[in-house]
Amino acid sequence: MTAFDLIRRGAPQDCRPWTRFLLTRPQWGALAEALAADPAPELMALWAEPAMIHAAFRSPAEGGLLLASCPAADGRFPALSPARPGAVRFERMLHDLWGHVAEGAVDLRPWLDHGRWPATAPLSTRPGAPPFPVPQPEFLPVEGEGVHQIPVGPVHAGIIEPGHFRFHVQGEAVARLEARLGYLHKGHIGLMLGKPARAAARFAARLSGDTTIAHAWAFAMAVERALGVAPPPRAVALRAVMCELERLHNHLNDWGFVCNDAAFAYPHARCGALREGVLRACQAGFGHRLMMDRIVPGGVTDDLAPGGAEAILAVIAVVQAELPALLRIYDSHASLQDRVVGTGIVAPDLVARFAAGGHVGRASGRGFDAREAIPYPPYDAWPPEVPLLETGDVDARVRVRIAEIGESIRLVRTLLADLPAGELAVPLPQRAGEGVGLVEGFRGDCLHWVMLDEGGVVRAVFPRDPSWLQWPLLEAAIEGNIVADFPLCNKSFNCSYSGVDL
Amino acid sequence: MLWPRLARALVRPPLTDPAPAVSADVVQALAERLDATAQARLGRSLAIRQVDAGSCNGCELEINALNNVVYDLERFGLRFVASPRHADVLLVTGPLTRNMREALLRTRACTPDPCFVVAVGDCAVDGGVFKGSYAVEGGIAAALPVDLVIPGCPPTPTQLLEGLLALLDAQATAKTR
Numbered sequence: 001m002t003a004f005d006l007i008r009r010g011a012p013q014d015c016r017p018w019t020r021f022l023l024t025r026p027q028w029g030a031l032a033e034a035l036a037a038d039p040a041p042e043l044m045a046l047w048a049e050p051a052m053i054h055a056a057f058r059s060p061a062e063g064g065l066l067l068a069s070c071p072a073a074d075g076r077f078p079a080l081s082p083a084r085p086g087a088v089r090f091e092r093m094l095h096d097l098w099g100h101v102a103e104g105a106v107d108l109r110p111w112l113d114h115g116r117w118p119a120t121a122p123l124s125t126r127p128g129a130p131p132f133p134v135p136q137p138e139f140l141p142v143e144g145e146g147v148h149q150i151p152v153g154p155v156h157a158g159i160i161e162p163g164h165f166r167f168h169v170q171g172e173a174v175a176r177l178e179a180r181l182g183y184l185h186k187g188h189i190g191l192m193l194g195k196p197a198r199a200a201a202r203f204a205a206r207l208s209g210d211t212t213i214a215h216a217w218a219f220a221m222a223v224e225r226a227l228g229v230a231p232p233p234r235a236v237a238l239r240a241v242m243c244e245l246e247r248l249h250n251h252l253n254d255w256g257f258v259c260n261d262a263a264f265a266y267p268h269a270r271c272g273a274l275r276e277g278v279l280r281a282c283q284a285g286f287g288h289r290l291m292m293d294r295i296v297p298g299g300v301t302d303d304l305a306p307g308g309a310e311a312i313l314a315v316i317a318v319v320q321a322e323l324p325a326l327l328r329i330y331d332s333h334a335s336l337q338d339r340v341v342g343t344g345i346v347a348p349d350l351v352a353r354f355a356a357g358g359h360v361g362r363a364s365g366r367g368f369d370a371r372e373a374i375p376y377p378p379y380d381a382w383p384p385e386v387p388l389l390e391t392g393d394v395d396a397r398v399r400v401r402i403a404e405i406g407e408s409i410r411l412v413r414t415l416l417a418d419l420p421a422g423e424l425a426v427p428l429p430q431r432a433g434e435g436v437g438l439v440e441g442f443r444g445d446c447l448h449w450v451m452l453d454e455g456g457v458v459r460a461v462f463p464r465d466p467s468w469l470q471w472p473l474l475e476a477a478i479e480g481n482i483v484a485d486f487p488l489c490n491k492s493f494n495c496s497y498s499g500v501d502l
Numbered sequence: 503m504l505w506p507r508l509a510r511a512l513v514r515p516p517l518t519d520p521a522p523a524v525s526a527d528v529v530q531a532l533a534e535r536l537d538a539t540a541q542a543r544l545g546r547s548l549a550i551r552q553v554d555a556g557s558c559n560g561c562e563l564e565i566n567a568l569n570n571v572v573y574d575l576e577r578f579g580l581r582f583v584a585s586p587r588h589a590d591v592l593l594v595t596g597p598l599t600r601n602m603r604e605a606l607l608r609t610r611a612c613t614p615d616p617c618f619v620v621a622v623g624d625c626a627v628d629g630g631v632f633k634g635s636y637a638v639e640g641g642i643a644a645a646l647p648v649d650l651v652i653p654g655c656p657p658t659p660t661q662l663l664e665g666l667l668a669l670l671d672a673q674a675t676a677k678t679r
Contacts, residue, residue, distance in 0.1 A: 207558065
């Protein structure tokens with residue numbers, strides 16, 4: 001019996017648009033074994049409630065997601081990490097936030113909990129006392145002649161988010177990199193619980209500031225599906241315009257920074273100037289440079305400002321006009337190409353095993369893009385062309401993003417040319433429901449699950465940033481490379497710290 | 503090719519915006535504070551070390567934008583440095599997560615005096631939307647005395663420039679007395 005057949009034998013729960021199947025614990029254990037035998041089903045997310053474990057899977061053959069749950073009233077459940085390496089960090093997080101122990105797990109060291117909170121397992125019904133003294137982190141050991149460690153962070157040399165990187169180095173080559181994150185844990189989930197959907201949306205918009213649009217949209221989509229309402233067509237089109245502008249400004253930014261990390265300043269300067277133009281057009285069109293809080297469950301808060309469309313069209317014309325020249329410069333400088341080609345390679349089979357999305361997946365042969373694979377309005381009418389490369393190096397990730405810049409420009413033009421008239425938002429009915437939203441942000445697929453109670457208040461929620469399934473691959477990408485190439489690898493991924501620290 | 507473009511850039515007008523004006527009240531308040539503490543004189547230059555103490559990364563995007571050619575922060579004598587040991591200013595964002603408290607305090611301990619602490623963004627002021635969470639301290643002032651606050655979610659690069667210029671002007675005013 002396949003893993004998906006096993007899931008479908010569970011008791012169906014009313015989650016929209018994908019049914020959630022409630023399994024018994026033996027069924028979940030059998031699922032874990034079936035997953036070990038069948039590599040096809042992808043683990044997209046793993047999360048919890050105080051007495052329940054939830055997982056989202058995707059079968060590339062079937063399209064769509066399948067959700068499964070396992071009761072964990074006693075705080076124990078069979079681990080999925082022996083079958084799916086992407087489950088490792090989720091299981092460590094489940095232990096730290098809810099106190100659930102994954103039995104047979106590959107790794108149960110603390111993850112988000114650094115021993116600094118007033119209580120352990122803060123989201124469980126019975127939080128515990130914090131440890132004393134504060135425990136020191138343990139890193140995986142490395143053996144060999146001349147191996148030494150380089151600790152980096154959490155406060156980094158650049159203006160980036162905090163995280164600790166522990167390098168084990170032999171000569172110049174990295175033998176192992178291990179990341180320790182969690183420094184940005186703000187208690188997102190705890191803050192969203194008990195709040196009306198509109199209020200909780202402000203936290204979804206601040207899960208990762210650079211992805212504020214995609215996360216706010218995915219959360220709004222989950223709420224709308226849970227309540228069985230559809231946002232008006234004009235709101236849908238404006239959301240997509242904002243999302244493509246967000247993709248555009250982030251891709252420009254990171255392309256420039258990758259070049260800068262190879263000490264090649266010109267593309268960085270030009271990308272920075274172009275991106276600033278995009279942000280000013282966002283300000284002109286939507287009243288906020290990052291367009292924060294413009295997407296709410298039910299629709300959008302503001303219409304496109306007068307003159308906004310013209311400002312956006314003008315700036316994307318400037319970006320489009322300069323792209324070929326920038327690409328020629330990127331291509332024609334051996335000193336730059338030498339740094340990016342063949343650096344930080346992620347093998348296609350690793351990307352497939354982790355179900356890594358975004359440019360990390362698409363540079364290593366996994367062509368998943370939620371806009372095309374599991375289309376949602378308006379992309380069902382205007383699907384993007386999805387670039388796909390196999391080489392998996394820094395250069396491939398950059399080229400996927402350059403191709404996506406062109407696609408975003410085309411989509412923004414298409415959407416603005418045919419902007420539907422009508423309302424900006426629909427009122428939300430006050431009733432219970434459960435829904436999943438999946439939106440392709442610039443980093444990859446943002447998956448939000450939400451459960452509302454009869455009062456329309458958030459009873460349970462999980463926002464899954466795409467970086468959950470990309471961060472572990474950074475550790476694989478740097479292996480055997482030199483330490484000096486780590487900034488290039490890191491920037492070509494540009495995983496979110498805040499998004500996974502919750 | 504790169505070289506023709508660089509050559510053309512030499513004869514074109516700059517992309518950089520004119521500098522924003524600074525509020526006289528802010529300058530006055532800061533000048534008095536500096537005067538009272540009689541800090542050692544630094545000259546009209548500030549080295550800034552940015553510390554993310556729990557931000558969503560929105561503030562970092564806008565702080566990074568200060569370095570682009572349009573805002574060109576270095577023309578004001580302000581520059582970002584890679585180590586707190588070289589810094590006069592700690593530019594701190596985020597609601598101060600409990601997991602970042604020790605790192606922030608250690609960063610401050612590495613920064614030579616006099617050191618100005620600037621809290622950037624609504625979260626850094628009092629925790630912002632994250633106020634009340636078990637995982638945050640609720641603003642930078644919970645761990646360090648704050649000299650200047652630049653609110654906003656996130657503050658725009660122009661607002662950041664205004665705040666930093668006020669700090670610079672205050673320092674210059676204190677020096678000439």
